[in-house]
Amino acid sequence: MKLKKAPLLSLPYAVFALIFIVAPLILILFYSITFDQELDNGTVFTIPAETVVTVDGKDYQMKEDTGAALDGVLSFALREGPVLSSSAGDVTLESAASAKVADSTTVRDEEIGNFLLIRSNNKNHAKQITLRNFFRFFDKNNPQYFKTLLRSLYLALVSTVICLILGYPMAFILSRLPSRVRSTLTFLFILPMWMNFLLRTYAWMTILENTGLVNSLLKLLGLPTVSLMYSQGAVILGMVYNFLPFMILPIYNQLIRIDASLINASDDLGANKVQTFLRVVFPLSFPGVMSGITMTFMPAVTTFVISKLLGGGQNALIGDLIEQQFKTAGDWGFGSAISVIVMILMLLAMSFVSRYERQSYESGGVLN
Amino acid sequence: MKSFWKAFKGIYSILIFIFLYAPIVVLMVYSFNANKSRGSWGGFSLKWYAKLFSNADILDALKNTLIITALAAIIATIIGTVSAIGIHYMGTRMKSLFLNVNYLPVMNPDIVTGISLLLLFLFLGIKLGYVSLLLAHITFNIPYVIISVLPKLRQMNTHTLEAAMDLGAPPITAFMKAVLPEIWPGVITGFLLAITMSIDDFVISFFTTGPGINTLSIYIYSQAKKGIKPEINALSAIMFIVVLVLLLIVNRRDTADERKESKKVQHRRMN
Numbered sequence: 308m309k310l311k312k313a314p315l316l317s318l319p320y321a322v323f324a325l326i327f328i329v330a331p332l333i334l335i336l337f338y339s340i341t342f343d344q345e346l347d348n349g350t351v352f353t354i355p356a357e358t359v360v361t362v363d364g365k366d367y368q369m370k371e372d373t374g375a376a377l378d379g380v381l382s383f384a385l386r387e388g389p390v391l392s393s394s395a396g397d398v399t400l401e402s403a404a405s406a407k408v409a410d411s412t413t414v415r416d417e418e419i420g421n422f423l424l425i426r427s428n429n430k431n432h433a434k435q436i437t438l439r440n441f442f443r444f445f446d447k448n449n450p451q452y453f454k455t456l457l458r459s460l461y462l463a464l465v466s467t468v469i470c471l472i473l474g475y476p477m478a479f480i481l482s483r484l485p486s487r488v489r490s491t492l493t494f495l496f497i498l499p500m501w502m503n504f505l506l507r508t509y510a511w512m513t514i515l516e517n518t519g520l521v522n523s524l525l526k527l528l529g530l531p532t533v534s535l536m537y538s539q540g541a542v543i544l545g546m547v548y549n550f551l552p553f554m555i556l557p558i559y560n561q562l563i564r565i566d567a568s569l570i571n572a573s574d575d576l577g578a579n580k581v582q583t584f585l586r587v588v589f590p591l592s593f594p595g596v597m598s599g600i601t602m603t604f605m606p607a608v609t610t611f612v613i614s615k616l617l618g619g620g621q622n623a624l625i626g627d628l629i630e631q632q633f634k635t636a637g638d639w640g641f642g643s644a645i646s647v648i649v650m651i652l653m654l655l656a657m658s659f660v661s662r663y664e665r666q667s668y669e670s671g672g673v674l675n
Numbered sequence: 676m677k678s679f680w681k682a683f684k685g686i687y688s689i690l691i692f693i694f695l696y697a698p699i700v701v702l703m704v705y706s707f708n709a710n711k712s713r714g715s716w717g718g719f720s721l722k723w724y725a726k727l728f729s730n731a732d733i734l735d736a737l738k739n740t741l742i743i744t745a746l747a748a749i750i751a752t753i754i755g756t757v758s759a760i761g762i763h764y765m766g767t768r769m770k771s772l773f774l775n776v777n778y779l780p781v782m783n784p785d786i787v788t789g790i791s792l793l794l795l796f797l798f799l800g801i802k803l804g805y806v807s808l809l810l811a812h813i814t815f816n817i818p819y820v821i822i823s824v825l826p827k828l829r830q831m832n833t834h835t836l837e838a839a840m841d842l843g844a845p846p847i848t849a850f851m852k853a854v855l856p857e858i859w860p861g862v863i864t865g866f867l868l869a870i871t872m873s874i875d876d877f878v879i880s881f882f883t884t885g886p887g888i889n890t891l892s893i894y895i896y897s898q899a900k901k902g903i904k905p906e907i908n909a910l911s912a913i914m915f916i917v918v919l920v921l922l923l924i925v926n927r928r929d930t931a932d933e934r935k936e937s938k939k940v941q942h943r944r945m946n
Contacts, residue, residue, distance in 0.1 A: 310764055310836075317761030317773065320754055320817065327814040328779050331791030334798055477691050480684045492688075494926060499695045501918045505877055505895045506911045510698030513705060513903055520701055548698070551691075609784035612877065616899055626786050633790055633882065643794070646787045653784060 335650075338643035342435045440644035452628060456648070459625040462539060463607035466546035467554075470603045471596070473547070474554035478595075479588075481555070482562035493559065500552040508545050508616050515541055515617070537619030545613040546603075553602040561595025562588070601660050605653060625649060699915055706908035723909040730906060736894040740874060743805075743890065747812035748869040754813070755820025755869075756862050760854065762821065763828040777818045788815060789882035796883065803885035811883040812873050819872060820865030827861030867925070 444452045481493055499507065514520045515535040522532040535541055565588060573583040611626030618624070623631075625645065632642025706724070710717030727733060762773050780788050792814065796807045831854065839849040855862075877892035884893060891910075898904050 313764035314761045314766075314769065317758035317765070320758035320761075321773070323754065323814075323817075324776050327792070327795065327810065328776055331788075331795040332779070332783075334794040335787070335791050338794060473691065476687060480688055494922070495692070496695065498919065498922065499699060501871070501875075501922060502699065502911070502915055503892060503895065504875055505892050505899065506702070506907070506914065507698065509895065509899045509903075509907060510702050510911070512899065513908070514698060514701055516903065548694070551695070605784065609786050611786065612896065616896075626784075629786055629790065633793065639794065642790065646790055649784060650787055653782070657782065 335643045335646055338639050339440055339647045340436055340438060340644075341640050342437045342439055343638075343640060440641045441648070443641060444644060444648060452645070455623055455628050456625050458622070459608050462542055462546065462622075462624065463604050466543050466550065466607050467600055467604045469543070469547050470551050470554040471600065474551055474599065475558055475596070478555045478558035478562055481559050496555060497552060504549065505612060507549055508613055511541070511545055511548065512536070512616055515544075536617060537622070539618070539622055541617040542614050542622055542624075545617045546607045546610070549613065550603040550607060553606075554599040557598040557602060558592055558595040561592045565591045597660050601657065604656070608653070609649060699911070702908045703912040703915065705905065706912045708905070711905055723905040724913075727906045727909045727913075732889070733891075733894060733906065733910065736889040736891045739805075739808075739888060740890040740892075743808055743812055743880075744870055744873040746809055747816050747873050748866055751813050751816035751869045752820050752862060752866045755817045755865055756824050756858070758817075759821045759824035759828060759858075760850075763825065777821055779818075780815045781818050781822070785876075785878035786882075789879040792879065793882045803883065804888050805885075807883045807885065808880060808888065808890075811879050812876070815876070815879060816869035816872055819868040820862075823865035823868060824858055824861040827858040831857045 443449075444456075446452070477496070481489060481496070484492060512519070516522075517532065517534060517536065519535075521535060525532050569587055569591070570583060573587045578586065608624075609626045611624060611630045614622055614624040614627055629642050629645050629649070632638045632645065636642075707719050707721070708716055709720035709722065762770055765773065783791075789811075792807075792811045793803075795801075796803060796810075801807050801810075835853040835857070836849055839853040840846070844852065875892070876890075877896060880890050881893055881896070884890070889897070895907060895910070898907055
């Protein structure tokens, strides 16, 4: 039979997946247990805020508008490896206070905002295989990283619970509508989900900021203004807003699949509406609830956009920490180690949830 | 009791509805505000729209987004469809191994996928820019195509393909005539999913792009970090309208297809 050869059709993708899915994860694992000694005792260029840096013929001023400049220079540095030096041809530094070679051994986090750090062109840096990245994360004397993880889990949990409380009734109401109204309304509830994720978060900035809509209204009414942005509340609001449709949809999909005759049977057997809901409808919708929780909780834990835009510096999440290691601090080892920790947590959460889902599927048919 | 429940249902739905739409409406209204600050209404104006369309950075980001999305979706759909067929004919063990690997990018947090690809590109010496961005998008799109195509393969009537081959059709012809029409809805679903994933992606693009190459999401992020720009309001309003129109078209087509299908069934039954 010719079809025996059909599996060969997936050979190209097998190779592709090996390179672009499996190998990158192995790289993360590898980097998480390496430590670049150079970072510790090598030279580090710090570029003061006013410096003009020319990269690829483009001038970047290290001042207020550093967003693009920092990213540009840093990606360049990351891409080309440690090449920056004041005399090298492809990168030039021109400034009154020209780049200094600092001998600082450690980089404090506050400095990252104002200074650009680029590893020096030091050829004798050595990679060490070590677990110190993980120890650093769980360091008792310096618990900021671990605290960030706890904060992420806490904020994601609160948002998920709020999404569930708000979303379940909505899904239930939607599922009980006559089918024609239902499809239109469901469409309207999904629609905001198709808006760009960043624009949705940005929208809340315009409402919450100090000169935003809420405060303008308060002023109009002669009330004192409140500072809403850059708080945990703002982060939770952003999460709930962004992930609520992900809670409503799976529950709704599960609810409309429930066999109406089961509900009728429960009614006929003398259960009242509340009993029917608690003992028939809710248990049958449980798989939907579980996948709703997964679909809200997971992205909420690892987001860094919402916390950056609405939470400000003091409400950084674990995602911010990873982003910082790769985009500004340049410590890939530590960044990879945090990613590994996050991956393990997510895997644990997922296996927990999938066990629940299966259990409720299995017991779903027998209502005891 | 019954009327209370009815009232509650109505009010609750409206409240959630307001919660979901209020921010979008606010953005759209402010996009017509002549004043830059949101504190006061300076009258109706289209100047932010004019500014938006004369902003080279935004237009460039839009162009990049569209090119990357289109290319990534097309390539991912082709690779994904072909490999889905291969996976469909695999033995159980191979199949589950393949599907598990395929699920990794779907299950992994975006930030992990993003940095893992960044590390790979740096490791392989691939210059960060268009190529790396495109490869990253293809990588996270293929799994969705495979997930969409596989169920259609399972529903497919296996005998058609065997009959076609028994009657002497070369494999390619047999595939085109007997398999592709049957799985076509799944291929289209996968393609559309890939487009939405690509166009909306920020995190993975953020880590795999190079200096100076922005997609719309990356541009919006870098602007939003600096504070609020009225041009972005105008951009949101336009994007919302585009999404609305596209979804309405797709929805319309779906219901039209359903109607056609049910007609076909009726027709078949009558004969």
